[in-house]
Amino acid sequence: MKNTSIAAIIAAGGYSSRMGSFKPFLKFGKKSAIEMLIDTYKGCGIDNIIVVTGYKGSEVAEKLRESGATCLQNENYSEGMFTSVIKGVKALDTRVSAFFMQPVDIPLVKKHTIELLKKKYLEGGKGIIYPDFCGRVGHPPLIHCKYREVILRSNGEGGLKKILKEYSSDSIYVHVFDKTVLMDMDTKEDYEKLLGYFNAGAPDGEECSSILDIYKVPENIIRHCRKVSEVSVEISRSLNNAGYELNECALKAAAMLHDIAKKEENHARVGGKILQEIGYGKVGSIIGSHTDIEVDGQGRITESEILYLADKLVREDKVISIEERFKQSLNKYQDNPEVLRKIENRRDAAYKIIKKIEAVTGRGFNYG
Known part of the structure; x- marks a missing residue:
């Protein structure tokens, strides 16, 4: 029987230095960014959620203690986001056939978008599924676990994006009407823009x-x-x-x-x-x-x-x-x-x- 278990890896290990505030805890209504993402994935039937922490890792783990997500501390978080990718991918077990790679600083991706990417993956044919909004590729990609070892063997130069680019023939772009796949929050201005969008x-x-x-x-x-x-x-x-x-x-x-x-x-x-x-x-x-x-x-x-x-x-x-x-x-x-x-x-x-x-x-x- 084909293994169709899908996981989500949420990278939340950075310093948030340009933001000036800790990004996983930034609020959207009554929920923080990290809680929003966990709820979105759980709402899509994805319960295998790995949150890779780093800076303030113990605080994130405490906040998510009852969320059902698995928190993993990345001891090498100061070396960049790719170390969090490696930490999360290593933790995937054999039941998982594919995984979403989700940065915490893109917190408002919609349930409908995740469902569209899941549907396209389950239809078969391609191993890397990207959301595409008006011709612009966003996050999160959905990646088949056949690329697990490729990712783990990489030195990380150029990040995950460069690794996956080598397999463009096995990629497909799913048109979505969700602008938030492009809306990250690196700075305070980015957050205010996202908050305005959320409140609207x-x-x-x-x-x-x-x-x-x-x-x-x-x-x-x-x-x-x-x-x-x-x-x-x-x-x-x-x-x-x-x-x-x-x-x-x-x-x-x-x-x-x-x-x-x-x-x-x-x-x-x-x-x-x-x-x-x-x-x-x-x-x-x-x-x-x-x-x-x-x-x-x-x-x-x-x-x-x-x-x-x-x-x-x-x-x-x-x-x-x-x-x-x-x-x-x-x-x-x-x-x-x-x-x-x-x-x-x-x-x-x-x-x-x-x-x-x-x-x-x-x-x-x-x-x-």
Whole structure:
């Protein structure tokens, strides 16, 4: 029977000298960078996790005492990261067929990305699997254990990257829409950038474009989404200027991706599920209700309501009025009471949202 046990080696032995703070313990929400990575791999069903420590090794081991990960102290950590690679690879047992090589300073790689790399490996054919974001190769690579001895025999000159480059014919690049495979944190500025990305909880513009490309969304749909995004952001900013705290990043991304599953039946629900599976729960929730929505006329305005309204205000890639948007449908189904009632409910929901916006901003709604 083929051995398909996959392990993860997390290199966390450096001094963090350029950062000025110890990188494994830097916080993302309530969790540290090292805890984030361990949780990500465990969430992918990878329980064989080796954390190679060095500087402050005893503190890392104590912090991870109940994590289920195995902590190994690299006595030679001062000689560079490759010594941590060697320490981790030596510790792999015969049950392991492949391993991820994960630097601790790339802490936000997504579960979905790890799953894609695993899937490609298990399909067979190649021994070195790299994540590729928009033509740029990132971390972590997934490496077959047939390269174990090659790595252990190396003098480390040029690092693991140079070793694996010799076997490029046995490599494959998996397209991912996860920019974090490129986002390390060598400096304080890098960390602040990563923290901003983490707090946004949404794909940025480059990631949205990658998602649309991978899902083969037609150009006319992309133009529509781009215009809906512009309208959504403009509305949200007017509300935030009036004292709201809407998540503009999540709303902008949701608007850019709201028709990702346009060809599917109940495309809002399907699109929302796609984004939730990728790891963007807030964005997926907003997308999931953009075709039909229950509006509380007295409640706070939500990102979902803004996307719903913006989508109704844009036909193809042109802004129109709500009256114009629904006029044709109302005329077409005037002899079908059931369908007509649904159309009227959608129109009335849009008008309710407009009234709520006008009440907050203190001025008339002038779209369309």
